[in-house]
Amino acid sequence: MAYSFERPESFTGALLTPVQMAQADALAGDTARLMEAAGRAIARSIMRRCKKVPVLVLAGPGNNGGDGRVAARYLAWEGWPVRVRDFRTADPAEVARAGLVVDAIFGAGLSRDLDEHTISLLRAAKNLVAVDVPSGLDGASGQVRGFAPQAAFTVTFVRKKPGHLLFPGRALCGEVLLRDIGMPVSIIGRVGPDIWENSPSLFTLPPRDTGGHKYTSGEVTILSGTLPGAARLAAMAARRAGAGMVSLAAADASPLPEAGIILRHDPLDRLLEDPRRLHWVVGPGLGVAAAGVALARLLQTPGLAILADADALTACAGTPKKLRGVCVITPHEGEFTRLFGTIGPDKIAAARRAAALTGAVTVLKGPDTVIAAPEGTAVINANAPPWLATGGTGDVLSGLIAALLTRGMAPFPAACAGVWLHGAAAQEAGPGMLAEDLPSILGHITQG
Template identity: 40%
Template sequence: MAGSAILTADAMRAAEQAVFDAGVEPYALMERAGTAAAELIWRASCGRDMLVLCGPGNNGGDGYVVARLLAARGVPVRVAAMGESRTESGIQARSLWTGSVEALADARPASVLVDALFGTGLARGLDDDVAGRLCALAERATHIHAIDLPSGVATDSGALLSPVPDYDLCIALGAWKPAHWLQPAAGTVRQAVLADIGIACDDRVHALMPPRLKAPGADAHKYRRGLVAVVGGAMAGAGRLASRAAAVGGAGYVRRLAMEADHAGPDAIVASVAATPDRLAGALDDRRIAALLVGPGLGRDDAARARMGIALAARRPLVLDADALMLLDADAVPPGSVLTPHDGEFAALFGDLPGSKIDRALAAARRCGSVVVAKGADSVIAAPDGRAAVARGASHWLSTAGTGDVLAGLVAGRLAVTGDPFRAACEAVWLHGEAARLAGAAFIADGLIGCIAPAIAGRL
């Protein structure tokens, strides 16, 4: 996926080294980065007076390039530095800046603040004086931009290592970093833009991009489009939400296997009573089932555990959500399934895994041989083969009951359509977020479902 790769600090250094090994001089790459950042800042800042904060490393070198190029365009630019540049490229960039350099501690504020103190690879928080000065200058600016990453964030995990102000724009250089997509770091930036500087990137871990969807073909019918079965439980409403989402999400036929007679919901969704083990097993003995969803409203008692066992034994393509994740052992997950845990369910199923959210999701996916959708304000979709997609910026209004059931139903619907667990999960997470955007403010899960069709229409 061109332009969507997410690289850790080590992977970024390796990608840069490959460019150098191909004959590009390190300072030439810095000029590329500074030129790209200067162009974006020029567009965003409209010639306002500017203060560029430069650190001692290559991020500071990028800042000197930005300052020089914008000054050449007539922008009133000042530079404040923490001290002398310490890298060869940074020293060269500093030498080409002909303006004065103020001490960071004494710098006066400006309308536009450009943070080029520390970028990729920061291992510890900023000193208190530096962090305090950055935040104080940010409070006095009307526009705040970060070059590569906001100073004070951990590149690979998105953790805040020291106080970090809110930024209007962050310019990712060469490739996205995990901190551009993972919370809480991603939440400090209103808009992030990727600047291409000619670095080839491995995109096995990538930003979740809008999917390319296809309308049903001329030969389509309800079974060819995919039959989804939803195993209901004690809370019938959750199963209804998931069933509706699966139907609107693209499945040709949805069958809800309820605990008791329940005719609420759209007539197009077939509700069958399958309260006994025999009736449930019989209903699942249908080779046309393209996706089987278990978990929404299932319950956690012995009856729920028995229903889940019957569903697992049916050997159909599985989507496991909510209560199913709390009843299941990670090593008992049928390979090839899709799991959609929130943080609490993830911890209950997989324990306290090390690393970033991306690392943890990938480790969980490898362990169970299935696709794992680690949900949240930053959602990570991880496959057992090492691929991962990361989504950010989901509406905070999704923090309401039933939206997880809608996502699970969407995953099942897309799995029935595509037959590909990773693709289905990626499409579902994107459509879920887009539906929330279209729904606006203060929606409930029922209303969210009504926005799925427009979200799909926008990608056909």
């Protein structure tokens, strides 16, 4: 399919779960060489970024500890004062005295919660660099198992793990430095990554059709209701993101939108008679009851691409199968919970479950938005700045994704591209932005 999801051949941006990482390790079969490279990379990162202070390496029982011991050897060669302590016998008082603690206790595949002694060691560290992950962090989910320390930075190898991007893990890692230690790309391919960090290498924006007219650029219809500002924000975003025609469909006489948006008061059945009207946004500011009725009506019409958000999701609370036939859903945590139950500790698994159940590409929004396809591929987004957490930005995202659909992108890449461009626009807008600042920026970053 044109403008489909693109998996980079180099597997750049692939995320490996701890299980996949162990598989890669087993396939590579030369742990000693990889560990040597990992330890050297840790030492180099420390020497480049930290001033020379007494270093204490806390070493665990597995390969994470091995990496730390190799790093200590390289640091010592370079004349750094460094000691290595087995985590079982290390003393919190000694940890507290160290200028820099290298946390090489456990890696991303922690199998159970940390015990009290390990927690007391990690709590005592004042300045800590983590090997692979801060010990206690679950690399698959970004959740904390008992305790995990705050790292100044984290050095990881081969590919990032989901826990580096999902909160609270992302915050605890500090900056994540990804280092190549010579793992062959063919081995990464063999373990078959199915989770990716969102980036423009995963999608191609369709070019403008130079010979086209407004209808060939696609038409988006946005239902407007009790809070018409929400639908207008979606409409502004859809227009800037390249939809040829954008209509607001409002049952009541609502405030006049800006020039350029077509306001339709016709009943839904009349609007559906127009065969060009294929792309719909249902939910933002529509009112729950009206959204439920409209969604059901749209779903009776074959061939439509429907994006369901906000009130359309709430209208299906507890009965997510009512969303079957919808193309993309964009729930925030509250809407998701009303639909599918609690997210639980594994945000990727939750998004995948929702996508499989509804058949819709699921955009589970938040600071670490997860996009899941019904067949299971998942993408984690990490470019959204915190000032995006203001009312109305979700409406902008809905209009943006709908415009990308109408320009010919398949639902999954359209959702990935929409979430990425939304974050990029917010970064460009800067702190203090309003949702209504985003569309004009989208105008210049969404062209193919």
